[in-house]
Each structure stands twice: as structure tokens, then as C-alpha cells.
Amino acid sequence: MEACFPVRREDESRTEIRPKRRMRADAVRNEDAVIEAAKAVFTSSGVDAPVREIAARAGVGVGTLYRRFPSRSDLVAAVFRHEVDACAAEGKLLAAKYPPDEALEHWLLRYTEFLTTKKGLAAALHSGDPAFDALPDYFRANFEPVLASLLEAAAMAGEVRKGIEPYDLLRAIGNLSSASGEDGPAHVKRMLSLLIDGLRYQRERD
Amino acid sequence: MEACFPVRREDESRTEIRPKRRMRADAVRNEDAVIEAAKAVFTSSGVDAPVREIAARAGVGVGTLYRRFPSRSDLVAAVFRHEVDACAAEGKLLAAKYPPDEALEHWLLRYTEFLTTKKGLAAALHSGDPAFDALPDYFRANFEPVLASLLEAAAMAGEVRKGIEPYDLLRAIGNLSSASGEDGPAHVKRMLSLLIDGLRYQRERD
DNA sequence: TAATAATCGGAACAATGTTCCGTTTAATGT
DNA sequence: ACATTAAACGGAACATTGTTCCGATTATTA
Numbered sequence: 488m489e490a491c492f493p494v495r496r497e498d499e500s501r502t503e504i505r506p507k508r509r510m511r512a513d514a515v516r517n518e519d520a521v522i523e524a525a526k527a528v529f530t531s532s533g534v535d536a537p538v539r540e541i542a543a544r545a546g547v548g549v550g551t552l553y554r555r556f557p558s559r560s561d562l563v564a565a566v567f568r569h570e571v572d573a574c575a576a577e578g579k580l581l582a583a584k585y586p587p588d589e590a591l592e593h594w595l596l597r598y599t600e601f602l603t604t605k606k607g608l609a610a611a612l613h614s615g616d617p618a619f620d621a622l623p624d625y626f627r628a629n630f631e632p633v634l635a636s637l638l639e640a641a642a643m644a645g646e647v648r649k650g651i652e653p654y655d656l657l658r659a660i661g662n663l664s665s666a667s668g669e670d671g672p673a674h675v676k677r678m679l680s681l682l683i684d685g686l687r688y689q690r691e692r693d
Numbered sequence: 694m695e696a697c698f699p700v701r702r703e704d705e706s707r708t709e710i711r712p713k714r715r716m717r718a719d720a721v722r723n724e725d726a727v728i729e730a731a732k733a734v735f736t737s738s739g740v741d742a743p744v745r746e747i748a749a750r751a752g753v754g755v756g757t758l759y760r761r762f763p764s765r766s767d768l769v770a771a772v773f774r775h776e777v778d779a780c781a782a783e784g785k786l787l788a789a790k791y792p793p794d795e796a797l798e799h800w801l802l803r804y805t806e807f808l809t810t811k812k813g814l815a816a817a818l819h820s821g822d823p824a825f826d827a828l829p830d831y832f833r834a835n836f837e838p839v840l841a842s843l844l845e846a847a848a849m850a851g852e853v854r855k856g857i858e859p860y861d862l863l864r865a866i867g868n869l870s871s872a873s874g875e876d877g878p879a880h881v882k883r884m885l886s887l888l889i890d891g892l893r894y895q896r897e898r899d
Numbered sequence: 900t901a902a903t904a905a906t907c908g909g910a911a912c913a914a915t916g917t918t919c920c921g922t923t924t925a926a927t928g929t
Numbered sequence: 930a931c932a933t934t935a936a937a938c939g940g941a942a943c944a945t946t947g948t949t950c951c952g953a954t955t956a957t958t959a
Contacts, residue, residue, distance in 0.1 A: 720938095
């Protein structure tokens with residue numbers, strides 16, 4: 488009953504593990520449609536939204552949905568990974584587009600957005616469902632390298648102090664934005680710039 | 694749709710608000726039976742246990758259960774209050790039975806036990822269900838005075854430092870026992886005695 | 900274009916929260 | 930004691946939702 492996520496067989500890193508037939512085009516289309524629909528429904532109605540609603544929005548029967556995602560939790564986990572991927576990818580993109588310190592700042596802000604949309608998931612994560620077991624590792628494995636290289640680049644440029652543990656920073660921001668009950672986004676943003684100022688302080692020190 | 698908990702009409706503080714007829718004996722019996730059954734089932738199968746199972750264990754039809762507890766959440770909340778009451782009552786009992794410092798120590802230990810059995814509830818509390826809205830206040834309103842008088846008595850006896858905020862201590866212990874993932878009870882107990890030693894330190898200081 | 904195996908769709912099943920209502924019964928007044 | 934009656938009881942029935950099944954469909958391949 489372990490989560491067997493159907494990893495698209497045509498990836499950029501297509502290892503081509505002897506597929507007698509490559510995945511059918513409609514299957515690919517539907518998998519995408521389901522994930523996109525799920526993302527939309529989850530953000531609008533929460534992670535407890537009925538599966539039927541997601542299937543309907545994707546223009547697909549529930550049978551189709553269940554072939555790809557053997558259980559509800561698998562779908563939730565897949566969407567989570569999808570968004571982790573998106574956020575991590577944006578990190579690389581920002582690094583190429585902006586000077587080191589701006590890239591870092593932009594990404595940290597983007598990361599807080601990621602966190603706030605995952606409020607509902609935080610509870611599910613601790614539900615003991617085995618489909619979620621691998622998510623914390625996935626989270627870390629994807630975010631830590633991105634932040635590490637952003638931090639390193641900024642430190643090289645002398646914009647930010649050295650010796651900051653990426654994972655510590657990820658967790659700190661996580662706690663920080665989960666502890667903001669009242670005014671929400673504005674508060675998080677304020678605390679985040681405080682934190683960034685903290686990173687800049689002592690930046691010239693070797 | 695707000696939680697209308699049927700407060701037993703015959704209380705020790707029976708205010709007697711013009712009941713044309715007093716609550717039927719079988720109704721009283723059944724309410725007790727349901728709460729007791731729910732407590733048992735919740736601890737053995739978690740707070741997500743089916744309502745039918747609780748009704749069966751109480752020897753009662755689901756209709757009866759739903760008359761008293763209009764929704765599942767109401768029953769969960771009622772059990773929670775029941776246990777808060779029990780833990781708070783034990784505080785008064787310990788205060789009468791032991792010297793101040795021992796009473797304090799015993800009760801804090803009892804409090805950690807209360808906390809560990811409420812692991813499942815912690816998630817439900819943040820679920821947004823309106824039946825749980827009043828629980829945090831209920832929690833504080835019952836525990837804070839108990840701990841306050843235990844602390845005061847111990848401080849009077851010179852066993853514990855003064856100026857400790859009861860609510861801070863309640864929260865501190867709460868965080869402390871929620872953060873103990875591994876060895877569980879033993880770890881909590883160890884951390885708790887550390888904390889109690891901290892309370893004793895400087896106890897002679899005015 | 901025919902063969903074929905993967906995929907599709909949605910009816911059907913199972914579990915569970917909740918409501919309804921005919922039947923039973925405890926409380927009350929005589 | 931007994932009749933009256935309003936309250937309470939029990940559990941069948943309903944609604945929602947996760948999940949499974951299988952005959953119909955269709956993309957792929959030769």
C-alpha cells in the first residue's frame with residue numbers, strides 16, 4: 488500500500504528504463520490536468536475537498552484519477568511535491584536573473600508564500616499517513632541546496648554574512664510564519680525583512 | 694449551529710433555572726455512559742473513531758447520542774472538558790493531601806499525562822471547527838487558577854521562587870511535552886524535573 | 900488498418916456523519 | 930395505583946465521500 492507515484496516516463500533526465508510502450512498521450516495529459524485541478528481545488532476549498540470535485544474539474548472520471556494516485560493522500564503528496572519543485576525551480580531562475588542579494592531576498596519571500604499556502608498540509612503531515620512519510624525529506628532535499636547556493640553567492644559578493652546554515656534558516660522562517668496568527672502576510676513580510684537585515688549585518692566580516 | 698452542550702441540570706451548584714420537569718433519570722445515565730464510552734474509545738482508537746462504535750459501547754442508539762451531542766465535534770469537546778475538569782479537580786485534591794512542594798510536583802506530572810493523552814486533540818483544535826472555539830479558554834480558565842494556587846502555596850512555604858506566571862509555565866510544559874518525539878514519557882518526565890529544579894533554584898530569594 | 904494492451908469513465912460498494920420518526924418510558928397529578 | 934404526557938429511545942434511512950471494478954474506448958504499433 489506504499490505510495491507508488493507514477494513518475495512520468497519522459498523526463499528531461501529520461502533514463503528510458505525499457506518502456507515497451509511509452510506512456511500514452513492522454514495519460515500524460517490527464518495526469519497534468521489532475522494535478523493542476525487538485526492544486527486549484529486545494530487552495531480554494533482546502534485539502535479536504537472531495538476527490539470527485541477534483542476529478543470533475545480535471546474533466547476526468549474518478550477511476551482515471553485513482554489509477555494515477557492510488558489514494559487521496561497520494562494525490563495530496565504529489566501536489567505538495569509539485570509545488571516544492573516549482574518553488575525550488577524559481578530559486579535557480581532568480582539566481583540567474585538578479586544580483587546575489589536580490590535573488591536571495593526574492594526567493595525567501597517566495598518561500599514564505601509557499602509556506603502560507605501549505606497551512607492545511609502541515610496538519611496532514613503529522614497525521615501518520617505513510618503517503619506523507621517521505622515529504623519532509625523531499626522538502627529538505629530540494630530546498631536546502633537552492634538556499635545554500637543563494638546564500639553562498641550572496642556571501643561571496645559580500646552582501647551577507649557567512650556561516651549560515653541553510654536548513655536552520657529554512658526552519659526559522661517556517662516557525663516565524665506559522666506563529667503569525669493575526670495580520671498574516673504583512674506580519675510575515677515584516678519579520679522576514681528583519682531577518683534579512685540580520686543576515687546583512689556583519690556582512691563584511693571574514 | 695453553535696455547540697449547545699446540555700449541562701446537567703442537577704449540579705452541585707444547582708441553580709435551578711425553572712425546569713418544569715427535571716432531567717429524566719435515563720437521560721442522565723445515558724449522558725454519563727456516552728461520555729465514558731467516548732473517553733475509552735478515543736484513547737484506544739483515537740478521536741476519529743466512528744460514532745457508532747461509541748454509541749454501541751455506551752449501550753445506546755446513535756439517535757440518543759446525537760440528541761445530547763448535536764455533532765461529533767461536540768462530543769469530542771465534551772470529553773475534553775470532562776478531562777480538564779478531572780485534572781483540575783485533582784489539583785485541589787493534591788493540595789489538600791500533600792505539602793505544597795510535593796503537591797505542585799505531583800500535579801505537574803499529572804498535567805503532563807493529561808497533555809500526552811490529548812495528542813490527537815491538538816490537531817483537531819486547530820481544525821477551525823466552531824465546536825472547539827471555546828476550548829482554549831476553558832483550558833486556561835480551569836488550569837491557571839489551580840496552578841496559581843499550587844505555586845503560591847509552594848512559594849509561601851519557601852519551596853519555590855516567586856513571580857512565576859502560571860500560564861507561562863502551563864505553556865512551557867505544553868511545548869516541552871509536544872516536542873518530545875522519541876522516548877516519550879521518560880523524556881518528558883526528565884525535562885519536567887529539570888524544570889521543577891529550576892523553580893526551586895533561588896527559592897530563598899525574596 | 901487491424902490488433903492489442905493501456906486507459907477511461909462512472910456505476911457500485913463501503914464506511915461514516917447525521918436526521919427522522921414510530922415506539923417506549925419516566926415523571927407528574929389525581 | 931393509574932392515566933396522561935412530554936421527553937427520550939433506538940435504529941432504519943439518508944447524504945457524503947473514499948475506493949474498487951469492469952465493460953467500453955482509444956492511442957500505439959506493426
